[in-house]
Structures are given as structure tokens and as C-alpha cells.
Amino acid sequence: MVHDDEATEAVEIGAGADGADDGRGLGAVGAGRDFLASLADRLREGDRSPWGIGTAVVGGVVVLWSIFAADIKIARWLIAGLESGAVYSLIALGIALVYKSTRVLNYAQGELGTVPAFLAYALMVSFRWSDQDVINHPPDASRLWWATIVAVVVGAGLAVVINTFLVQRLAQASPVTSLVATAGAALLFISAEVVIFEAKAREFPRYVSGDAFSIAGEPVRWNTVLILLVLAGAVVVLATFFRTRAGVALLATAQEPFAAELSGVSVRAMSTLAWAGGGALAAIGGLLATMVFGNLRPGLVTSQYLTFALVAAVLGGLTSMVGAVVGGLLLGLVTVYANLLITGLGWDVPGPPQIAMLTVALVVLLVRPRGLFGKEA
Amino acid sequence: MSPGSLTLALLSGELMADVVEYPLLHAEQVSIRFGGLQALDRVDFQVNDGEIVGLIGPNGAGKTTFFNCVSGFYAPDTGRVAYRGRDITDLRPDQRVHLGIGRTFQQVGLVRSFTVLENVMVAQHQKVQYDTGGGMFGSPQSWAEEHLVRDRAFEVLDYMGLLHLAHSRLDGLSYGTLKQVEVAAVLGTDPDVLMLDEPLAGLSPEEGEAFGDRILEMREELGLTVVVIEHHVPFVLRVCDYIYVLNFGQLLAEGEPHDIRGNLAVAEAYMGEGATALA
Amino acid sequence: MARTERADDAITEATQPAGVEPSADGRARHAIVLADPRERWRPSPIGVIARLAVIAFYILLVIAIPHLIPGTLVNVAARAAVFAIVAVSMNVLMGYAGQVSLGHQAFVGVGAFTSAYFLSEAGMPYPFALAASLATGAGAALVLGMVALRVRGLYLALITIAYGLFAKEVIFNIRSLTGGGAGLRAPRPGVFDSDIAYVYFCAAVLGLILVFDWRLTATKAGRAIEALRDDERVASSWGINVTAYKLLAFVISGSIAGLAGALFAGIEQVVSPIDFDFTLALTFVLMTVVGGLGNRWGVIQGGIFFAILPTLLEKGHSNWHFFPFTQLNAQWEPLIGALLLILTLVQFPGGIAQQQEHLLRWLRFQPFRADPVVDPALAGRKRKRGAGPSGQASGLAGPDVPGLADARPSERGTDG
Structure with missing residues (x-):
């Protein structure tokens, strides 16, 4: 997978750079262990703790009970959960990639999706998006495919711009300052969208329509299939990339920027690369998110997906690509479960997905801040 | 004490x-x-x-x-x-x-956005008797004690030969001086x-x-x-x-x-x- | 004793007339403060009068403004006062304690709904509703503060984002408490029912909070909170209970935000969940950062600026036919705000307060220009280094003390 080959090399590069007298910064020593072994370790750790077993048992019983009590259709749950989870995963992948390379939590990741989606929209309506024009010339779905390519390229470009003109200039500042700066960039994008496209929802065509097949009587839409395929594609591309020279250099830079610089890797170029990748992922995620909704409005991805994607990234461990994918899918399943549960029980509780999301965030950060696959707190 | x-x-x-x-x-x-x-x-x-x-x-x-x-x-x-x-x-x-028990740090342990004087004042934290409410509502005791804290800070700085730097910010000080200021601050904890x-x-x-x-x-x-x-x-x-x-x-x-x-x-x-x- | 002797020498050098003992280093001579540092600087009588006049002018301005602006805009003045209070609240948390909050709209909203509920649903008297808002704001912040004890930095920021979204979508949509999407009515206190009177009421609360904020930073608790912001280990090595003071910062910030929420509800006299979107939280963050983290006078200006900016753009667009108002309308407000935020972070980290450094110091009855105090040891080192390659390394903190050479985030308002 993507994460297990993570730079045994980088650790070796870093080994000489230890200057500190004492301290707890020794976690990196075990970083080279491969993923399966550490998973096994983790299971063993869990085995030892009575709390772990207790929680697992109680949780399992509650879930089983609730599935009957709330009459949750498992197929529906899985389909809907994986669909929204896959979007979370795509955005979380970008967040994790950017965080890994520059230690910046990118709040603009959502708008790096919405802005390209708007661009694709503008291309489809031949840049005539005022009300009158849209009624006369509805979005031309035949242009969607090449509009997508332009949008993804622009998403990558915008991310690089943010990195070069904002994040790199704040390289000495605290991570929180950088987060606030990217939040500023997000706000900038949102209001630019409002100024140009006005604060209202616009019809957005889908790549594919209709049902693909059905599982246990539950129809699976082509749209859902597409989203999952895109996610799988992104994972394959990233996994391949991290086996190339550039990919290994990127991992090495993430681990030990100073040592990497000494061995001739340009830290700046690597951060540009990571941000470009993050931007492209954001654009893809943004387009798919728009298709889940079927329409587009300013701030869409930030308000509907970003917080969930951030939580998903943290659940997966922030620095781990595998973690981002697994975290996103898990969070999708959990939020849809919460929704189905509360509607099924007929309770009048607002915002079940948000309740689930905050609960997951709190549990992860309080119990295991490094997430499922992360190596550091 | x-x-x-x-x-x-x-x-x-x-x-x-x-x-x-x-x-x-x-x-x-x-x-x-x-x-x-x-x-x-x-x-x-x-x-x-x-x-x-x-x-x-x-x-x-x-x-x-x-x-x-x-x-x-x-x-x-x-x-x-x-x-x-x-x-x-x-x-x-x-x-x-x-x-x-007072200690210093290997890498200067000071509050870097404070002046030298403020560092020695904050270090006297446990010597101050009034509570947060007293401070926020401006109780007479808090005013009186604040004068005391300030005087004591000057006293410690004088003892360390740093009095002339009392109002200096830390970014203008040499590494050696910072180490001295750190000792002064720890002395402030008594x-x-x-x-x-x-x-x-x-x-x-x-x-x-x-x-x-x-x-x-x-x-x-x-x-x-x-x-x-x-x-x-x-x-x-x-x-x-x-x-x-x-x-x-x-x-x-x-x-x-x-x-x-x-x-x-x-x-x-x-x-x-x-x-x-x-x- | 070489160190102290040298320091003493430097003082003697500087205090003696220039001709007696020429100093080898003019810079050190110039930089030494001649007066006893123990004595507080006092302005001349004219200086006192000038300062008092300027302060009186500002106070009169605040009193006059509700009468000077058109009646339809008086609510904007109340909004400005409320945003200024929120800015003070943000400042306690972000500026003093260094704990980021990207979900502050949650605390303001909790306060707003609490006050609206007690006034319109439970029929309680206004002071009770105000106190309840303060308490629920503090309670909500305390919960987040307890999380902040275990979760730091970026992770805490993430939790605040999630908490803000949670509050908006879940807490503020509990129909029995908040009226759901329709919202709740929030009447004003009887005596301050008119728009103008309500402005004065909000301004008075702001004034009161500024006094508390001033006393906080000038005393033990404020110092402790600011110390732990810079370095928790150092703070605890000086006997500061980091846990307690961090929670205290959250509680103080939350109480002020809750109070601000109660006042916020009274502006339009109705509160609904959509008022507390994540963009409001971002506005709160950027007005505090643009104002100048850590400086109360800076942040309240930031708050006031961002409260009136949309109206200013709207009115400017329709009334003033000159650039830039011809091009801009209220939709541009977040864009301008975001640009200001980025400009502040990249170019002027101290925000508005840094730009007004001299003025603010002068208004605090201190000299307009503060002579920097230079470490004679450092001056000596520099001299030595100039003399030959065998000289000591520069004294300025090296990589051992990360960030020490950074610009100070802002001028703190400890004395006023």
C-alpha cells in the first residue's frame, strides 16, 4: 500500500541529524516497521486492554440491536455510507498529502474543489452564467469531460499559488497561523464565487445517470459507482507515485526536510508537488461532491464536506494516505449510520451526521490522537 | 516561605x-x-x-x-x-x-513576548495572594500586591545586575544575558x-x-x-x-x-x- | 563578577558627561536608559492635557455617533459594539492564551439562544437572561477547554471547527429550545428599547468588559495566561498551574462571548440558527487577527471595522459615485476581509495595533517613542567581533531559542 514503504530510507537519512540531548522525539525510530506488523501490534495492544475489549463488545451489541430496532437496511447503509465516505476520502487524501509534506492543515481544501467546479460550470455555459443566459443555454453536458480536465489542472494550479504566496511565506509561523491563513484563502474563494456567480444554487450535470445494478433490492446509482471508481483510481495513482523516484523524494522530504535538502532534494519543489497533488484531488473531490448534490453553490464543499473530511483525515492519522482513505470511508459509514438510526427510531434529534462527526473527532483525539494509521500525535 | x-x-x-x-x-x-x-x-x-x-x-x-x-x-x-x-x-x-524547587532550561526558559521585568513579575506567581476575581475586579489588595510584586522584581534584577535592562524586550538581549535573566526569573519564584x-x-x-x-x-x-x-x-x-x-x-x-x-x-x-x- | 561589573561600567559610562570618558561604542551609550528604571515615566502637564483631550474626544465621539448617523443605521452601531465585545472574547483566548478558536460562533450563539429562550419562552427578567447567557457561554467554553487540555494546536483548531458546525446544526436546531429554523424572539431590556438607547447599553457593556480585560492583563491571572501561551513548560516551572489557567482563559472568553450573544440577539430582536454559520466564525477570527492579536485596542477596532464594513460597502455603493465604491457592494465584504487577513499574516503580523503602536502607547500616558534598551553585553560582543575573527559569536539567540528573534506579535496592553 501507499504507506508501508514509507521511507525506511528517510529514516536512515534522518538518523544522523539527532541533535537533541533528551526528549520524547524518539518515536521516529520505529517508523520503518511495515504496516501489517504494526497493525498486528495494534491488535495485540487492544487485546491487552480490558477497556478495548469492553468497548468493542458493547459497541457491537449496540450496533446489532440498533440495526434491528431502527430497521436499518444494511445494503442501503453501505451504499450511501461508501458514497459520501468516498468523497470525504478524496478530500481527506488531499489534506493528508499536503499535511504530510508541509505540515499545514489546509482549510482551503474544500474551496479548491468548489472553485474548479465553478470553472467547469462556466466552461459548460460558455462563460454566460447570468440568469437569462442559463435559461437560454442550459449547461452543455457534452463539454463536461474536457471541462473536468481544465478544472483539475486549475485546482492544482490554485493550490500551488496558495502554497507559494501564502503558506511558504508563513513557513516560520506556527501551524495554527498557517491554518488561519488557509481559512482566509477559503473565505477569499467563497466570496469571489459569490461576487461572480451570486449566492444561489445552480444546476450541474452529472457524468453518468441512472442505476447501475442493485444489491439486496437496493439500487446502486452509476454516480456512486463512478465516485468509488475514481477513489480507487486515485489510490492506485498515488500508490504508484510513491514508488517512483519523485514519490520517494517527497516522502523523504516529509520525514526529514533538512536531511533531504542535503541529499539534493529541493524541499520547495517537493512542497509544490504535494500541493499540486492536493489541489488536483480537491478538484476531483469537488466535482464529485457537486454531482452528489446535483447542483453547485458558493462554499458548497466547505460547508458540506470540509469539516467531515478534516475529521476523516485525523481519524486516519493525518500523515497517512491509507488512513485518509480508510478514515473517509469509515466516517461516511458512521455518519450515514447515525442518520439512518435516528430517522429509523423516529427521534426528533437534529443533525445526526454532525453529532456522529463530532463524537468521532473527540474520541479519536482524546483516545488516540495519532489516528488509526498515523505515527505521531 | x-x-x-x-x-x-x-x-x-x-x-x-x-x-x-x-x-x-x-x-x-x-x-x-x-x-x-x-x-x-x-x-x-x-x-x-x-x-x-x-x-x-x-x-x-x-x-x-x-x-x-x-x-x-x-x-x-x-x-x-x-x-x-x-x-x-x-x-x-x-x-x-x-x-x-526552581529550575532553568537548557534552552532559555523565558516568556519571550514579555519584557525582562514582566518575566520576573510572572515568575512570582505563587507569591501573590489575591485571586483572579480580586484581580479582575480590582480589589485594593490586588493593587497593593501588584506594587509589591513590581518592587520585588526590581530587587531581584538589581541583585543580578540586570536592573538597567528591566524594560528591555528579550529579542534585544544576548544569549548569555538571557541565561542571567532566566536565573533572575527563577529567583523570583523564591x-x-x-x-x-x-x-x-x-x-x-x-x-x-x-x-x-x-x-x-x-x-x-x-x-x-x-x-x-x-x-x-x-x-x-x-x-x-x-x-x-x-x-x-x-x-x-x-x-x-x-x-x-x-x-x-x-x-x-x-x-x-x-x-x-x-x- | 565580570558580567555585573561590565553592566555597571556601561551605566557609569552613560551617566557621565560625554567628555569625561569617551565610550568606545557610541551605540551602547545612546541606548542606555539614564533614568532609574524603577521610576515610572510621567508626561509633562501639557502632555497630560493633550492625552486627556484626545481621550475625551473619543468618548464624546462614541456618545455622539448614534445621533449623527441616519436612524436606519443605528443598529449597525450596536452591531459594532457587539462585534467589539466578541473581539475582546476572541482576544482572551487567541491573543492571551494562544488557543485558537475557529468555532467561536458557537459560544456567541449559545449566549444568544439562552437569552432569547429565557426572555421570550420563560419570561424571565432581562438581568437574569443576561447572567444565564454568560453562564452558558462559560459552560460551553469550559467543555471545549477540557478538550483543549488534551488536544493542542491544529487538533484543537479542528475540534473548534467541528464544534462550531455541531452547534449550528444540532444545538441550535433543537426545536423546543431554539424554535428550530424559525428562530426565537429576543426582546430588549425595557429601559433600552429604542435603537439609540440600545447602542448605549451595548457600548456600556463593552466599556465594562474592557475594564475587566485591563485588570485581567495587569494582574496575576492575565500574566499567567500569557506566560503559558508562550511556553507551558516555562510557565509551570514558575509555579503556574497550566491546566487551571488554560481553563480559566476558556471560561473568561466563553462568558464574554455568551454575553455578546445576548446583546447580539437584541439587535434584530430575533435569533435563528442560520445567523451562526461557519463564515461568522471566520469573520470573528479575521477581525481579531487583523485588529492585532493580544492588543485589546487593536481587536476592538478590528471588530468595529468588520461590523460596519458590509453596511459601509452597501451604502457607499448606492450613494457615493466614485471609485472604489462604484465597483464594490456588500458581497465583497468577506473578500476584502480575507485579503486584509492574508496581508496581515504575511506582512503586518501585529495588525492594526502594530500600525498604531506609537499612538496607543502615547494614549496610555507613556512616551510616544520608546527608546529601545540595548544589552551592553551584546554591544560589547559586537565590538569584539568587529575587532577580529577570534570574537565571540553573536549574542542574539541562535537556533537554540527558536522564534526568539521573531517580531513580537503585538504590543501588549498591560498598562492600560
Whole structure:
């Protein structure tokens, strides 16, 4: 997978750079262990703790009970959960990639999706998006495919711009300052969208329509299939990339920027690369998110997906690509479960997905801040 | 001690703690492990009232880790730390300050957005009696005490010869001066035992010499007990009454300066490069 | 004793007439403060009068403004006062304690709904509703503060984002308490029912909070909170209970935000969940950062600016036919705000307060220009280094003290 080959090399590069007298910064020593072994370790750790077993048992019983009590259709749950989870995963992948390379939590990741989606929209309506024009010339779905390519390229470009003109200039500042700066960039994008496209929802065509097949009587839409395929594609591309020279250099830079610089890797170029990748992922995620909704409005991805994607990234461990994918899918399943549960029980509780999301965030950060696959707190 | 005790000490030049049968500071079998590294391995350590004790050893020997265990920043895996016979292993750092343990940091431990004066004022935190509400609502006591805190800060700065820098911001100060300001701030907490982590870093040889005199003077005038981590062996041999040598988390040797001086050759055999750095 | 002697020398040098003992280093001579540092600087009588006049002018301005602006815009003045209070609240948390909050709209909203509920649903008297808002704001912040004890930095920021979204979508949509999407009515206190009177009421609360904020920073608790912002280890090595003071910062910030929420509800006299979107939280963050983290006078200006900016753009667009107002309308407000935020972070980290450094110091009855105090040891070092290659390394903190050479985030308002 993507994460297990993570730079045994980088650790070796870093080994000489230890200057500190004492301290707890020794976690990196075990970083080279491969993923399966550490998973096994983790299971063993869990085995030892009575709390772990207790929680697992109680949780399992509650879930089983609730599935009957709330009459949750498992197929529906899985389909809907994986669909929204896959979007979370795509955005979380970008967040994790950017965080890994520059230690910046990118709040603009959502708008790096919405802005390209708007661009694709503008291309489809031949840049005539005022009300009158849209009624006369509805979005031309035949242009969607090449509009997508332009949008993804622009998403990558915008991310690089943010990195070069904002994040790199704040390289000495605290991570929180950088987060606030990217939040500023997000706000900038949102209001630019409002100024140009006005604060209202616009019809957005889908790549594919209709049902693909059905599982246990539950129809699976082509749209859902597409989203999952895109996610799988992104994972394959990233996994391949991290086996190339550039990919290994990127991992090495993430681990030990100073040592990497000494061995001739340009830290700046690597951060540009990571941000470009993050931007492209954001654009893809943004387009798919728009298709889940079927329409587009300013701030869409930030308000509907970003917080969930951030939580998903943290659940997966922030620095781990595998973690981002697994975290996103898990969070999708959990939020849809919460929704189905509360509607099924007929309770009048607002915002079940948000309740689930905050609960997951709190549990992860309080119990295991490094997430499922992360190596550091 | 009462809020004015430092003043008193400065005036009388004499402030010895009550005579007790316990050693001032006593660490017993302290061990701590970070991941795969045994940072401290069953370290025994004792400081008596009024002593100046040195802690030496090569980089990574666990000296600062030991300081962190004594001042409460790390909880040792095994072993106890006692202060005047009282077990303090489970106390928070701020509670240990209340008992009279003051420390400096290897990398200057100051509040960098404060002026020199403000640093010494905030360090007197535990000497201030009024509470948060009193401060926010401006109780008469808070106004009166604030004057006292300020005066005391000036007094400490004067004692350290830093009065002229009172209103200076830290970014204008040399590294050596910052280390002095740090000592002044710790004196503001009114400690009985002062733990100094590499106080000579950034000082010239003459300044180091002078700082040695200053430590001896502080013991006389303020009745302080001092524990000092330092790489500069001649300094340690000159100033300290008793010396502990740490290596790879283990106590390699201990004794009075002349014993340790004789032992250095042995130490070299154990430590290789490290000992060369020591000598 | 070489160090102290040298320092003493430097003072003697500087205090003696120039001709007696020429200093080898002019800079050190110039920089030494001649007066006893223990004495507080006092302005001349004319200086006192000038300062008092300027302060009186500002106070009169605040009193006059509700009468000077058109009646339809008086609510904007109340909004400005409320945003200024929120800015003070943000400042306690972000500026003093260094804890980021990207979900502050949650605390303001909790306060707003609490007050609206007690006034319109439970029929309680206004002071009770105000106190309840304060308490629920504090409670909500305390919960987040307890999380902040275990979770730091970016992770805490993430939790605040999630908490803000949670509050908006879940807490503020509990129909029995908040009226759901329709919202709740929030009447004003009887005596201050008119728009103008309500402005004065909000301004008075702001004034009161500024006094508390001033006393906080000038005393033990404020110092402790600011110390732990810079370095928790150092703070606890000086006997500060980091846990307690961090929670205290959250509680103080939350109480002020809750109070601000109660006042916020009274502006339009109705509160609904959509008022507390994540963009509001971002506005709160950027007005505090643009104002100048850590400086109360800076942040309240930031708050006031961002409260009136949308109206200013709207009115400017329709009334003033000159650039830039011809091009801009209220939709541009977040864009301008975001640009200001980025400009502040990249170019002027101290925000508005840094730009007004001299003025603010002068208004605090201190000299307009503060002579920097230079470490004579450092001056000596520099001299030595110039003399030959054998000189000591520069004294300024090296990589050992990360960030020490950074610009100070802002001028703190400890004395006023």
C-alpha cells in the first residue's frame, strides 16, 4: 500500500541529524516497521486492554440491536455510507498529502474543489452564467469531460499559488497561523464565487445517470459507482507515485526536510508537488461532491464536506494516505449510520451526521490522537 | 516561605532552611524509558541543604531527563523523588515550585513576548495572594500586591545586575544575558534549591568564571542549594561540593571533585568520545 | 563578577558627561536608559492635557455617533459594539492564551439562544437572561477547554471547527429550545428599547468588559495566561498551574462571548440558527487577527471595522459615485476581509495595533517613542567581533531559542 514503504530510507537519512540531548522525539525510530506488523501490534495492544475489549463488545451489541430496532437496511447503509465516505476520502487524501509534506492543515481544501467546479460550470455555459443566459443555454453536458480536465489542472494550479504566496511565506509561523491563513484563502474563494456567480444554487450535470445494478433490492446509482471508481483510481495513482523516484523524494522530504535538502532534494519543489497533488484531488473531490448534490453553490464543499473530511483525515492519522482513505470511508459509514438510526427510531434529534462527526473527532483525539494509521500525535 | 522572605534573605544575607534529618532532595532508583531508549536507569541522587552539586556526562546521557523527573515534567517509570523527606513523585511541576524547587532550561526558559521585568513579575506567581476575581475586579489588595510584586522584581534584577535592562524586550538581549535573566526569573519564584541546566552555554570563559563566583555568592547570601548540569568540567570541579556522572542513563561515578578528577581516566574508558569532550 | 561589573561600567559610562570618558561604542551609550528604571515615566502637564483631550474626544465621539448617523443605521452601531465585545472574547483566548478558536460562533450563539429562550419562552427578567447567557457561554467554553487540555494546536483548531458546525446544526436546531429554523424572539431590556438607547447599553457593556480585560492583563491571572501561551513548560516551572489557567482563559472568553450573544440577539430582536454559520466564525477570527492579536485596542477596532464594513460597502455603493465604491457592494465584504487577513499574516503580523503602536502607547500616558534598551553585553560582543575573527559569536539567540528573534506579535496592553 501507499504507506508501508514509507521511507525506511528517510529514516536512515534522518538518523544522523539527532541533535537533541533528551526528549520524547524518539518515536521516529520505529517508523520503518511495515504496516501489517504494526497493525498486528495494534491488535495485540487492544487485546491487552480490558477497556478495548469492553468497548468493542458493547459497541457491537449496540450496533446489532440498533440495526434491528431502527430497521436499518444494511445494503442501503453501505451504499450511501461508501458514497459520501468516498468523497470525504478524496478530500481527506488531499489534506493528508499536503499535511504530510508541509505540515499545514489546509482549510482551503474544500474551496479548491468548489472553485474548479465553478470553472467547469462556466466552461459548460460558455462563460454566460447570468440568469437569462442559463435559461437560454442550459449547461452543455457534452463539454463536461474536457471541462473536468481544465478544472483539475486549475485546482492544482490554485493550490500551488496558495502554497507559494501564502503558506511558504508563513513557513516560520506556527501551524495554527498557517491554518488561519488557509481559512482566509477559503473565505477569499467563497466570496469571489459569490461576487461572480451570486449566492444561489445552480444546476450541474452529472457524468453518468441512472442505476447501475442493485444489491439486496437496493439500487446502486452509476454516480456512486463512478465516485468509488475514481477513489480507487486515485489510490492506485498515488500508490504508484510513491514508488517512483519523485514519490520517494517527497516522502523523504516529509520525514526529514533538512536531511533531504542535503541529499539534493529541493524541499520547495517537493512542497509544490504535494500541493499540486492536493489541489488536483480537491478538484476531483469537488466535482464529485457537486454531482452528489446535483447542483453547485458558493462554499458548497466547505460547508458540506470540509469539516467531515478534516475529521476523516485525523481519524486516519493525518500523515497517512491509507488512513485518509480508510478514515473517509469509515466516517461516511458512521455518519450515514447515525442518520439512518435516528430517522429509523423516529427521534426528533437534529443533525445526526454532525453529532456522529463530532463524537468521532473527540474520541479519536482524546483516545488516540495519532489516528488509526498515523505515527505521531 | 512568606512573600517577603527573599527580601529578608537579601537584607540579612542569611537564609538557611530549618535543620532536618532528611536530605533536601533525594531521588531513588529513578528509571524512565522512551520507546526503545532507556533514558534513565535506576539513578540514585542526593542533595543536602546548602550543597552545590554537579551533574555531568556526555550528550544524551540523561541529565536533562533527570532534571525533568525532579521538577515534575516527566513521571519516572519506576523510582521515587523526595523533597525534605516528602515524596513528591506524583506532584505537578507547579506544586513542586511551591515547595521550593526552581529550575532553568537548557534552552532559555523565558516568556519571550514579555519584557525582562514582566518575566520576573510572572515568575512570582505563587507569591501573590489575591485571586483572579480580586484581580479582575480590582480589589485594593490586588493593587497593593501588584506594587509589591513590581518592587520585588526590581530587587531581584538589581541583585543580578540586570536592573538597567528591566524594560528591555528579550529579542534585544544576548544569549548569555538571557541565561542571567532566566536565573533572575527563577529567583523570583523564591526557590530553596536552584537547578541550573547548562548555565554557561553562550557565555565567554571570563563570564563563565564570573558566573561560578555568582553561584557561590548566591549560596552564601540567599542560602540556596544548587544543582547544576554543565559540560565545562573545570567549572564543575571548581564550584561543586559533590559530583554525579551520568552515562547512557546510568550513574557512572559520584564523589567529591578530587575523586571525580581522578576518575576521569576511568570515565574515558567507559565513555570514549564523551569523556574527551568532558575533559 | 565580570558580567555585573561590565553592566555597571556601561551605566557609569552613560551617566557621565560625554567628555569625561569617551565610550568606545557610541551605540551602547545612546541606548542606555539614564533614568532609574524603577521610576515610572510621567508626561509633562501639557502632555497630560493633550492625552486627556484626545481621550475625551473619543468618548464624546462614541456618545455622539448614534445621533449623527441616519436612524436606519443605528443598529449597525450596536452591531459594532457587539462585534467589539466578541473581539475582546476572541482576544482572551487567541491573543492571551494562544488557543485558537475557529468555532467561536458557537459560544456567541449559545449566549444568544439562552437569552432569547429565557426572555421570550420563560419570561424571565432581562438581568437574569443576561447572567444565564454568560453562564452558558462559560459552560460551553469550559467543555471545549477540557478538550483543549488534551488536544493542542491544529487538533484543537479542528475540534473548534467541528464544534462550531455541531452547534449550528444540532444545538441550535433543537426545536423546543431554539424554535428550530424559525428562530426565537429576543426582546430588549425595557429601559433600552429604542435603537439609540440600545447602542448605549451595548457600548456600556463593552466599556465594562474592557475594564475587566485591563485588570485581567495587569494582574496575576492575565500574566499567567500569557506566560503559558508562550511556553507551558516555562510557565509551570514558575509555579503556574497550566491546566487551571488554560481553563480559566476558556471560561473568561466563553462568558464574554455568551454575553455578546445576548446583546447580539437584541439587535434584530430575533435569533435563528442560520445567523451562526461557519463564515461568522471566520469573520470573528479575521477581525481579531487583523485588529492585532493580544492588543485589546487593536481587536476592538478590528471588530468595529468588520461590523460596519458590509453596511459601509452597501451604502457607499448606492450613494457615493466614485471609485472604489462604484465597483464594490456588500458581497465583497468577506473578500476584502480575507485579503486584509492574508496581508496581515504575511506582512503586518501585529495588525492594526502594530500600525498604531506609537499612538496607543502615547494614549496610555507613556512616551510616544520608546527608546529601545540595548544589552551592553551584546554591544560589547559586537565590538569584539568587529575587532577580529577570534570574537565571540553573536549574542542574539541562535537556533537554540527558536522564534526568539521573531517580531513580537503585538504590543501588549498591560498598562492600560
